[in-house]
Amino acid sequence: MNHSMTLEEIAKLSGVSRSTVSRVINDDPKVRQETRQRVLQIIQQVNYQPNALARSLAGGRTRVLSLVIPEGVTRLFSDPYFPILIQGVSMACNAHDYSVMLWLADPDYERRTISRIVQDKLSDGTIIASMLNDDPLVEALLEDGSPFILIGRNPTHENISYVDVDNQGSTRLAIAHLLRLGYRRIATITGPQNMIAGLDRLEGYKQAFRQWDLPIDPDLIVEGDFSEDSGYTTMQRLIPRRPDAVFAASDYMAIGALRAMRENGLRVPHDIAIIGFDDVPMAARIDPPLTTVRQPIQKTGAIAAEVLIDLIEFPKTGPRRVILPTELVIRGSCGTAIRTPNELDRTDQPDLRTTNFVTDS
Amino acid sequence: MNHSMTLEEIAKLSGVSRSTVSRVINDDPKVRQETRQRVLQIIQQVNYQPNALARSLAGGRTRVLSLVIPEGVTRLFSDPYFPILIQGVSMACNAHDYSVMLWLADPDYERRTISRIVQDKLSDGTIIASMLNDDPLVEALLEDGSPFILIGRNPTHENISYVDVDNQGSTRLAIAHLLRLGYRRIATITGPQNMIAGLDRLEGYKQAFRQWDLPIDPDLIVEGDFSEDSGYTTMQRLIPRRPDAVFAASDYMAIGALRAMRENGLRVPHDIAIIGFDDVPMAARIDPPLTTVRQPIQKTGAIAAEVLIDLIEFPKTGPRRVILPTELVIRGSCGTAIRTPNELDRTDQPDLRTTNFVTDS
DNA sequence: CTGAAAGCGCTTACAG
DNA sequence: CTGAAAGCGCTTACAG
Numbered sequence: 001m002n003h004s005m006t007l008e009e010i011a012k013l014s015g016v017s018r019s020t021v022s023r024v025i026n027d028d029p030k031v032r033q034e035t036r037q038r039v040l041q042i043i044q045q046v047n048y049q050p051n052a053l054a055r056s057l058a059g060g061r062t063r064v065l066s067l068v069i070p071e072g073v074t075r076l077f078s079d080p081y082f083p084i085l086i087q088g089v090s091m092a093c094n095a096h097d098y099s100v101m102l103w104l105a106d107p108d109y110e111r112r113t114i115s116r117i118v119q120d121k122l123s124d125g126t127i128i129a130s131m132l133n134d135d136p137l138v139e140a141l142l143e144d145g146s147p148f149i150l151i152g153r154n155p156t157h158e159n160i161s162y163v164d165v166d167n168q169g170s171t172r173l174a175i176a177h178l179l180r181l182g183y184r185r186i187a188t189i190t191g192p193q194n195m196i197a198g199l200d201r202l203e204g205y206k207q208a209f210r211q212w213d214l215p216i217d218p219d220l221i222v223e224g225d226f227s228e229d230s231g232y233t234t235m236q237r238l239i240p241r242r243p244d245a246v247f248a249a250s251d252y253m254a255i256g257a258l259r260a261m262r263e264n265g266l267r268v269p270h271d272i273a274i275i276g277f278d279d280v281p282m283a284a285r286i287d288p289p290l291t292t293v294r295q296p297i298q299k300t301g302a303i304a305a306e307v308l309i310d311l312i313e314f315p316k317t318g319p320r321r322v323i324l325p326t327e328l329v330i331r332g333s334c335g336t337a338i339r340t341p342n343e344l345d346r347t348d349q350p351d352l353r354t355t356n357f358v359t360d361s
Numbered sequence: 362m363n364h365s366m367t368l369e370e371i372a373k374l375s376g377v378s379r380s381t382v383s384r385v386i387n388d389d390p391k392v393r394q395e396t397r398q399r400v401l402q403i404i405q406q407v408n409y410q411p412n413a414l415a416r417s418l419a420g421g422r423t424r425v426l427s428l429v430i431p432e433g434v435t436r437l438f439s440d441p442y443f444p445i446l447i448q449g450v451s452m453a454c455n456a457h458d459y460s461v462m463l464w465l466a467d468p469d470y471e472r473r474t475i476s477r478i479v480q481d482k483l484s485d486g487t488i489i490a491s492m493l494n495d496d497p498l499v500e501a502l503l504e505d506g507s508p509f510i511l512i513g514r515n516p517t518h519e520n521i522s523y524v525d526v527d528n529q530g531s532t533r534l535a536i537a538h539l540l541r542l543g544y545r546r547i548a549t550i551t552g553p554q555n556m557i558a559g560l561d562r563l564e565g566y567k568q569a570f571r572q573w574d575l576p577i578d579p580d581l582i583v584e585g586d587f588s589e590d591s592g593y594t595t596m597q598r599l600i601p602r603r604p605d606a607v608f609a610a611s612d613y614m615a616i617g618a619l620r621a622m623r624e625n626g627l628r629v630p631h632d633i634a635i636i637g638f639d640d641v642p643m644a645a646r647i648d649p650p651l652t653t654v655r656q657p658i659q660k661t662g663a664i665a666a667e668v669l670i671d672l673i674e675f676p677k678t679g680p681r682r683v684i685l686p687t688e689l690v691i692r693g694s695c696g697t698a699i700r701t702p703n704e705l706d707r708t709d710q711p712d713l714r715t716t717n718f719v720t721d722s
Numbered sequence: 723c724t725g726a727a728a729g730c731g732c733t734t735a736c737a738g
Numbered sequence: 739c740t741g742a743a744a745g746c747g748c749t750t751a752c753a754g
Contacts, residue, residue, distance in 0.1 A: 004482065006731060017741045022733060032739055049480035053418045054731030057746050062414065064462075064483070077445055077642060080438040087437065090465040094474075099483070101425075102463040104451040113455075119410035121365065121747095122425070122460070228646065259646060281438060285589065285620060367747060378725045383749060393723055415747030418730050482731095723754105730749085738740085 005048045014042040025050055065093055065308060066123040068103045068137065070130040075226040076104075079252040080280050081297060085129060085151065088301025096309050098124075105130075105137075114140045125308045127151065127301075133194055147311040149304050152196045153321070161311060163304045163322040167197055170293045170326040171204025171247065172211070174275050177291075177328060178245045179212055181335060183273055187220035187243035189234045189253050198226075201249040201277065224253045231256025239264050244272060245334065251276035251283045251292055254333075258286065269335035279329055288332035295326045366409040375403040386411055426454055426669060427484040429464045429498065431491040436587040437465075440613040441641050442658060446490060446512065449662025457670050459485075466491075466498075475501045486669045488512065488662075494555055508672040510665050513557045514682070522672060524665045524683040528558055531654045531687040532565025532608065533572070535636050538652075538689060539606045540573055542696060544634055548581035548604035550595045550614050559587075562610040562638065585614045592617025600625050605633060606695065612637035612644045612653055615694075619647065630696035640690055649693035656687045 007025075011018040016035060023031050024039040031039075042048070056062040067089050069082055076082050086102070093100050101123050105113050117126065118140045126141060126148040133155060141148045142157070150162040178186050188205045191198025202221070209216045219241050224230035231253030238246065239260065248254035254276030258268060266272050268288055276283055279294035307320050330336075368386075372379040377396060384392050385400040403409075417423040428450050430443055437443050447463070454461050462484050466474050478487065479501045487502060487509040494516060502509045503518070511523040539547050549566045552559025563582070570577045580602050585591035592614030599607065600621065609615035615637035619629060627633050629649055637644055640655035668681050691697075 004480070004731095007733095008731080018732080019734080019741055019743095020739085023740085026733080030739055035739080047476070047480075049476050051418075051731050052481045052483045053414055053423065054746090055733075057412075057414045057418050057748085058731075058733040060733090060746075067463075076448065077441040083437050083444055086463070087465055090463065094465075099477070099481075100463050102428075102447070102451065102461050104448055104455075115408075115410050116460070119365070119408075120413045120460075122413045228643070232646075256646075259648070262648065282589070285593075285617075287620070287623065365747095368749095369747080379748080380725055380727095380750080381723085384724085387749080391723055396723080412747050415730090416749075418732085419747075419749040421730075421749090725752105725754090727752090728750090731746105733746085734744090736741105736743090738742105 004051070005046055007050065010039065010042055010046070010048050013046070014039045061312075062122060062124050063097060064099045064101055064123040065089070065305060066101045066103060066117055066126040068105055068117060068126060068128045068130060070105065070132065075250075075252075078227045078229065079250065079278075080282075081226075081250070081278060082129070084280075084297040085301040088298035088303075089127060089305045090301075091298075092302040092305035092309075096306070098305070098309060100305075118144045118146065124312045125149070127304050127308055129301075129304075133196060133199075147308060147315065149308045149311065149320075151300060151304055155196060155199075159319050161307060161319040161321065163300055163307065163324065164196075165295045165300070165324050165326045167200035168204035168207060170295070170328070171201045171249075171277070172208045173328055174247055174277075174293050175205055175208035176211070177330075178247070178273060178275065178334060179208065179214070181273070183245035183334075184214070185217070185220065185241075185243045186245045186247060187222070187238050187241070189222055189224045189231055189238070189246060189248040189257060191223075191249040191253075192225045193223055198223075198249060205247060224249065226250040226253060228252040228256040228259075232260045235260035236264075239266070246272065246274045248274065248276050251278040251280045251290060254290055254292070255282065255286055258290075258333075268333055273334035275334055283329075284331065291331045291334040292329050293326050294329045296324050300324055365412070366407055368411065371400065371403055371407070371409055374407070375400045422673075423483060423485050424458060425460045425462055425484040426450070426666060427462045427464060427478055427487040429466055429478060429487060429489045429491060431466065431493065436611075436613075439588040439590065440611065440639075441643075442587075442611070442639060443490070445641075445658040446662040449659035449664075450488060450666045451662075452659075453663040453666035453670075457667070459666070459670060461666075479505045479507065485673045486510070488665050488669055490662075490665075494557060494560075508669060508676065510669045510672065510681075512661060512665055516557060516560075520680050522668060522680040522682065524661055524668065524685065525557075526656045526661070526685050526687050528561035529565035529568060531656070531689070532562045532610075532638070533569045534689055535608055535638075535654050536566055536569035537572070538691075539608070539634060539636065539695060540569065540575070542634070544606035544695075545575070546578070546581065546604045547606045547608060548583070548599050548602070550583055550585045550592055550599070550607060550609045550618060552584075552610040552614075553586045554584055559584075559610060566608060585610065587611040587614060589613040589617040589620075593621045596621035597625075600627070607633065607635045609635065609637050612639040612641045612651060615651055615653070616643065616647055619651075619694075629694055634695035636695055644690075645692065652692045652695040653690050654687050655690045657685050661685055 007018045007021050011021045021039055024036050090100055114137055129151040153162045153164045154160050190202045206216055220243055222234040224234050235257035248257055254274050276290045276292035279292045283290040283292050303322055368379045368382050372382045382400055385397050451461055464478055475498055490512040514523045514525045515521050551563045567577055581604055583595040585595050596618035609618055615635050637651045637653035640653045644651040644653050664683055
């Protein structure tokens with residue numbers, strides 16, 4: 001167990017006061033070059049690293065961000081969504097010399113957990129990736145007044161900072177794509193309806209039908225939880241209802257649905273088409289390659305961290321809302337042929353600046 | 362921005378000294394019941410939460426663990442290994458009132474990153490899940506003298522604490538299973554050869570052949586990096602060499618290999634058998650279901666955290682080494698029929714207490 | 723059982 | 739440009 005150096009010792013070694021050493025460490029310009037050099041050399045020499053705890057306590061800032069992710073959510077394992085998100089957060093934090101504290105918390109937190117996250121004062125701010133509506137943590141953070149940001153907008157508090165994608169618009173576009181190809185019995189496997197992403201994607205699905213003056217068949221709407229497993233299970237229920245296409249609110253649900261289709265002898269896209277959401281790496285690799293709405297997951301995490309850091313360093317600036325662009329990636333899983341070309345060729349231009357089409361190379 | 366309560370204020374409100382409040386908070390037995398109650402009530406009433414920073418600085422312990430995972434490793438995204446591991450760590454930490462600081466660090470750390478992890482003093486100990494041999498972080502931690510534990514043994518420092526599975530033994534058993542079924546041209550897609558798990562699984566593969574007095578064909582050994590993609594790519598190279606079975610050192614490499622097999626018109630297990638490693642959820646779901654070596658990933662993370670916490674709280678106790686049991690899970694991907702029953706039925710009993718056979722329900 | 727005091731290792735006005 | 743001093747919010751011997 002090495003004895004850790006302190007400011008005091010560096011001061012002694014370099015023949016200055018500890019105030020001066022502190023100033024050198026903090027790049028305070030009003031230190032004589034000569035002095036600075038001497039101190040820096042000593043620091044280098046003994047490989048001194050200031051104690052982050054003491055620094056934070058005295059300075060009032062920890063340079064730590066809390067990242068809260070719902071524990072137990074199957075998506076954590078079935079799907080690289082959260083890993084990629086975490087990496088985005090981590091990279092942005094590294095770039096700004098922040099560290100990240102990870103909380104995999106049960107969504108119905110015990111009161112104690114919330115207190116720990118909120119009042120610990122171990123982090124300067126919080127990123128909530130749980131996206132649950134009416135998350136009690138949000139209320140607690142609001143009350144505490146410490147900076148935080150959500151991944152995914154919060155419908156009950158529109159004045160909270162968040163970063164999100166246009167889930168409604170992107171989904172509308174995906175459904176429109178299927179409609180344009182002639183599909184009519186388009187089912188959807190939704191995300192959890194207690195998460196805004198799940199709600200918004202379902203809403204986008206409905207909007208597309210309304211835009212086209214087509215009826216919505218409630219029998220073709222089933223609720224999943226973003227996991228591969230739920231995609232499989234819900235697809236099994238959907239098959240007897242004979243959809244000709246499916247929009248799954250996540251790629252892994254689409255992968256699960258494909259598994260169910262295969263087991264039931266359905267050929268994709270010949271017998272049934274499918275579109276996913278996310279564009280995780282696996283989407284391009286399955287058979288057939290999955291048409292999907294690509295969202296910038298890593299960037300979402302990075303932007304969340306950056307906006308939060310900004311919020312911490314400039315507290316006056318009001319809540320920030322960031323909407324990141326998505327794009328529809330066309331691959332093999334929804335076919336390309338127009339099935340019933342009659343009267344379908346309406347040029348509905350979606351009002352969606354953030355969404356683009358791309359064709360996968 | 363709420364004003365945060367301090368010990369001092371609680372003391373004033375409850376008419377005692379701040380020493381007493383501190384004792385109440387820390388469950389010091391030598392406080393009169395009556396006093397304790399009064400203080401606790403005030404604490405409850407104003408929802409006071411002690412400042413963790415100050416507590417740590419004064420107490421010398423932060424109750425924070427650092428978890429270091431190699432960034433950029435494709436496995437982080439292609440595979441739930443790290444997410445499940447993280448969850449294990451997180452759950453154990455929650456249970457012991459520890460928090461976890463996550464470091465997704467480039468494996469060839471900048472010197473600065475190492476310093477931050479090691480000397481920050483923001484955490485009481487470190488879990489290294491990078492498993493890279495000759496990790497500079499290990500040297501730094503060793504020098505610093507602060508407690509840490511590895512996921513995966515370290516061949517150069519056998520006296521470091523770690524938790525691992527018997528990779529050699531498990532693999533030997535998996536290969537023996539294939540040999541017993543009559544396969545002879547058994548290829549392997551190894552893990553990265555700069556990680557001990559990759560090395561040990563390859564070593565187990567070789568050991569099995571030696572045990573059976575069979576030659577090892579270097580053409581049937583290709584190196585992957587645990588990712589689905591590398592499984593696909595290396596399998597493409599392997600196919601012309603006509604293996605009749607493949608042992609992939611991770612399930613996702615097996616999944617990638619299956620993709621290559623399918624594209625080349627090979628039927629599994631009719632034309633070629635395959636065994637994976639990990640038993641991630643997807644293993645049971647692909648077509649055909651994957652025979653694999655199940656390792657307790659979440660438990661590995663949990664045990665690592667628990668042993669580390671123990672090491673922190675009882676520093677004298679020497680290095681701990683934990684080997685967790687694995688089991689061979691037999692599913693459809695390697696077939697069941699003995700192909701060439703002649704002379705194969707040797708009853709080699711592997712010397713492996715930690716490995717069991719199970720058949721998936 | 724309780725309090726006054728020193729101390730954890732820093733930062734940051736305040737003087738000079 | 740530099741130092742002495744107060745302070746961040748706790749813990750923990752030391753007295754009593």
